[in-house]
Amino acid sequence: MACETYLQPSSLTELAEDLGKMTEKSLVLAGGTDLMVKLRSRPVDADCILSICKVPDMKGIEERDGYVRIGAMETHGELAKNPLIEEYFQALSMACDHVGSKQIRNKGTIGGSLGNASVAGDMLPVLYLFHGEIELYNQNGTSRRVKAEEFSLGVGKTVLETQEVILAIWIPIHKERKSCFVKLGGRREVTIAEISLAMSWESQRGAFHQVDGILGAVDVKPIYLEEADEILGDKEVGEAEKDQLSASLSERIRIIRENRKRQPKLRIRDCEKVYKERAVKGVVYDVLNIMEEMERGYE
Ligand SMILES: Cc1cc2nc3c(=O)[nH]c(=O)nc-3n(C[C@H](O)[C@H](O)[C@H](O)COP(=O)(O)OP(=O)(O)OC[C@H]3O[C@@H](n4cnc5c(N)ncnc54)[C@H](O)[C@@H]3O)c2cc1C
Numbered sequence: 001m002a003c004e005t006y007l008q009p010s011s012l013t014e015l016a017e018d019l020g021k022m023t024e025k026s027l028v029l030a031g032g033t034d035l036m037v038k039l040r041s042r043p044v045d046a047d048c049i050l051s052i053c054k055v056p057d058m059k060g061i062e063e064r065d066g067y068v069r070i071g072a073m074e075t076h077g078e079l080a081k082n083p084l085i086e087e088y089f090q091a092l093s094m095a096c097d098h099v100g101s102k103q104i105r106n107k108g109t110i111g112g113s114l115g116n117a118s119v120a121g122d123m124l125p126v127l128y129l130f131h132g133e134i135e136l137y138n139q140n141g142t143s144r145r146v147k148a149e150e151f152s153l154g155v156g157k158t159v160l161e162t163q164e165v166i167l168a169i170w171i172p173i174h175k176e177r178k179s180c181f182v183k184l185g186g187r188r189e190v191t192i193a194e195i196s197l198a199m200s201w202e203s204q205r206g207a208f209h210q211v212d213g214i215l216g217a218v219d220v221k222p223i224y225l226e227e228a229d230e231i232l233g234d235k236e237v238g239e240a241e242k243d244q245l246s247a248s249l250s251e252r253i254r255i256i257r258e259n260r261k262r263q264p265k266l267r268i269r270d271c272e273k274v275y276k277e278r279a280v281k282g283v284v285y286d287v288l289n290i291m292e293e294m295e296r297g298y299e
Pocket of ligand 1: 027028029030031032033034035036037052072073098099100101104107108109110111112113114115116120121122123160164165166167191192193
């Protein structure tokens with residue numbers, strides 16, 4: 001790859017100035033775990049690389065105004081072991097703890113995961129679950145906040161403008177809620193999600209109350225599971241409820257597959273067709289086992 005300019009701002013003011021030089025052919029570099037792989041695999045005609053690793057405002061995990069603010073340059077490794085994240089957003093902690101390998105977790109950032117906009121990315125489903133907001137910073141030195149569910153526009157596409165970067169992620173704190181995350185991949189370690197499931201709930205009288213669920217990696221965007229509360233909420237959960245939720249998710253995946261078959265560009269591999277519809281049952285059982293274990297742990 002030939003590239004004429006490398007920019008590395010070290011303050012927000014410098015960042016705004018450098019963003020003003022970005023064109024459609026410019027690239028933003030964070031931890032490089034995705035970008036470097038892409039640059040090595042195909043020729044890219046870039047006029048400028050903007051490295052954002054030296055901007056102090058891109059770092060930090062702190063409680064502010066009822067939210068936890070996470071700098072876009074925080075790595076999965078840092079997030080997985082952060083006490084605030086462990087206390088309020090267990091699903092995020094679990095998701096970060098299972099991203100790629102230790103090397104990927106040490107370099108890969110939450111901002112990079114969102115910027116990459118992969119269908120299989122683990123961060124966006126979790127941010128949907130927590131109703132997170134993504135703060136975007138631009139060449140004028142101002143920022144705007146976008147809801148997690150409005151950020152992605154499809155595979156590899158986001159609302160990010162050319163002269164804009166992700167500055168931080170804001171997640172509202174709901175102290176009374178617990179959460180968890182499970183993903184199924186092609187292998188045990190260093191695996192990309194084939195299916196991910198994130199759940200959050202309140203404990204009430206020994207039952208799961210106001211259950212929220214998000215299904216990831218099966219469609220171009222994560223999916224809200226309205227049925228999660230209907231099936232699991234405020235009752236004793238046994239095999240019947242687990243099977244009912246599995247059947248519902250399996251049906252959702254079947255419909256997505258049927259729709260995809262009608263779009264030749266999106267045609268999926270034969271082996272995947274039925275696999276996810278069946279495998280989701282295991283993911284539901286795993287998630288519910290963790291939810292039950294977490295409840296026992298809090299008794
Ligand atoms: C072996 C391997 C395993 C992986 N496993 C997982 C996994 O289990 N789960 C998972 O979710 N991902 C996984 N990934 C994908 C990747 O590591 C993550 O998405 C990571 O978080 C990317 O962060 P980064 O800082 O390295 O981004 P970079 O590679 O630097 O950038 C990725 C993209 O985001 C853009 N970008 C980066 N930061 C910003 C920002 N602040 N504002 C705007 N745009 C930005 C870049 O321009 C680029 O397009 C894996 C990757 C590899 C190579």
